[in-house]
Amino acid sequence: MTAHTTTAAAAPAPAADGRKIHQRDGMPHLFRPISFRSVTARNRIMVSPMCQYSAIDGVPNDWHLQHLGSRAAGGAGIVCVEATNTEARGRISPGCPGLWNDVQRDAFARIVTLIKSLGALAAVQIGHAGRKGSSAAPWNGGKQLALADGGWENVSASALSFNEGQRPPQAMDTATVQATVAGFAASARRAHEAGFDIIELHGAHGYLIHQFLSPLSNQRNDQYGGSFENRIRFLLEVIDATRSEWPEDKPLFVRLSCVDWVEGGITFDDTAKLVQLLKDGGKVDLIDASSGGLDPRQKIPLFPGYQTHFARDLKQRTGIATGAVGMISSPDLAEHIVASGQADLIIMARALLNDPYWPLHAAKVLKAKIAWPPQYERGDVF
Ligand SMILES: Cc1cc2nc3c(=O)[nH]c(=O)nc-3n(C[C@H](O)[C@H](O)[C@H](O)COP(=O)(O)O)c2cc1C
Known part of the structure; x- marks a missing residue:
């Protein structure tokens, strides 16, 4: 089955409680439903994965329930859980969640039920931190944790640290690479x-998959390093393993850092070549087009929508569906990006931290008639 995206422009958007709201042709593009394989999001707004550093032993709790639930109540079409890791040492911090055991799975099941009961699709970002693991939460300084302070030894494509002065990671041998790939498959099974x-695979921001993709962090001389074909092999194996446990009728997204913003790193042409292979392979449904995070020397030109051109160009070059992410906070900009065909989804992090009800408020600005949760309808007066 090939990945497909259909736009049900004329279909009424399902409200949080399942009621249909009719605003057919005039519905702003941001609020038109979109289908991937067998699932349909009620609009184009996705909550970007955001680490909460609040899990215990990788198990999400009431914090995650309210954080993700309130964003579903706020009207997002897709609510994506933060980076969720395939093994304990693959966590960014001790407070990051995982899907390496069934206790974690069962804790997530309760959260998924809430998200879906509020009319959103439930997504999870699955990843492995590699050399960026064993870090403190940002509010504790974010630095690499010493072993004596609850830190652990990291692994990566090569024995190269992210930053000077850090414990270097251990380069993964072939058996470890294969075990790690199998960890993605097991996490995908539990996610189902x-x-x-x-599922969104975390192939961006300098974490393990990205560490294999970039020539700056991958200096292996086996089948997983060197040439472009070798550096993408780990990601392709992770995709195959994930798909082996993830039903064909469920969509698979991949977040990529389209460039490293550092001389000698990944170029946009590399990324476009990779994405063409993913599109042709038919296993991946959408590219979440991000950038950077691999190298502290990066220089990123920041402005509203600063990464949107990656989503637009990947979509134009390869025909794959894309999500635009990065400093999108105005309803007009979000509407423009979707209406002009630059991206299929608007993926938002900080604006949705700031206001979980951003979608309901944006609908008002764009004059989209969408349903509020009935319990909150009396608040829809401003
Ligand atoms: C608190 C916080 C946590 C984040 N955690 C993750 C994460 O788990 N996975 C990820 O891919 N990106 C993560 N990001 C990056 C966001 O998903 C997003 O790509 C970035 O913030 C740019 O979007 P924005 O301008 O809408 O905030 C995080 C960002 C924030 C602010």
């Missing part, structure tokens, strides 16, 4: 058992 609708 927990009821998630979408």
Whole structure:
């Protein structure tokens, strides 16, 4: 089955409680439903994965329930859980969640049920931190944790640290690479058992998959390093392993850092070549087009929508569906990006931290008639 995206422009958007709201042709593009394989999001707004550093032993709790639930109540079409890791040492921090055991799976199942009951699709970002693991939460300084302070030894493509002065990671041998790939498959199985609708693989921001992709962090001389074909092999194996446990009728997204913003790093042409292979392979449904995070020397030109051109160009070059992410906070900009065909989804992090009800408020600005949760309808007067 090939990945497909259909736009149900004329279909009424399902409200949080399942009611249909009719605003057919005039519905702003941001609020038109979109289908990936067997699932349909009620609009184009996705909550970007955001680490909460609040899990215990990788198990999400009431913090995650309210954080993700309130964003579903706020009207997002897709609510994506933060980077969720395939093994304990693959966590960014001790407070990051995982899907390496069934206790974690069952804790997620409760959260998934809430997200879906509020009319959103439930997504989970599955990843492995590699050399960026064993870090403190940002509010504790974010630095690499010493072993004596609850830190651990990291692994990576090569024995190269992210930053000077850090414990270097251990270069993974072939057996470890294969075990790690198998960890993605096991996490995908648990994600399905927990009821998630979408998996996003974390191939960006300098974490393990990105560490294999970039020539700056991958200096291996085996089948996983060197040439472009070798550096993408780990990601392709992770995709195959994930798909082996993830039903064909459920969509798979991949977040990529389209460039490293550092001389000698990944170029946009490399990324476009990779994405063409993913599109042709038919296993991946959407590219979440981000950038950077691999190298502290990066220089990123920041402005509203600063990464949107990656989503637009990947979509134009390869025909794959894309999500635009990065400093999108105005309803007009979000509407423009979707209406002009630059991206299929608007993926938002900080604006949705700031206001979980951003979608309901944006609908008002764009004059989209969408349903509020009935319990909150009396608040829809401003
Ligand atoms: C608190 C916080 C946590 C984040 N955690 C993750 C994460 O788990 N996975 C990820 O891919 N990106 C993560 N990001 C990056 C966001 O998903 C997003 O790509 C970035 O913030 C740019 O979007 P924005 O301008 O809408 O905030 C995080 C960002 C924030 C602010």
